Amino acid sequence: MSDEEVNLGTQKLRGVGRWTVQMLLIFALLRQDVFPIDELD
Numbered sequence: 001m002s003d004e005e006v007n008l009g010t011q012k013l014r015g016v017g018r019w020t021v022q023m024l025l026i027f028a029l030l031r032q033d034v035f036p037i038d039e040l041d
Contacts, residue, residue, distance in 0.1 A: 003031065 007021050025031040
């Protein structure tokens with residue numbers, strides 16, 4: 001499953017946003033090419 005497929009499928013759930021999907025990709029699906037850009041403040 002691609003990152004985009006995970007993104008589209010999980011963001012349909014109430015309360016799940018971009019950050020949550022990125023954390024899912026990093027920690028649950030062990031994707032090493034994901035960087036949560038929104039966290040750079």
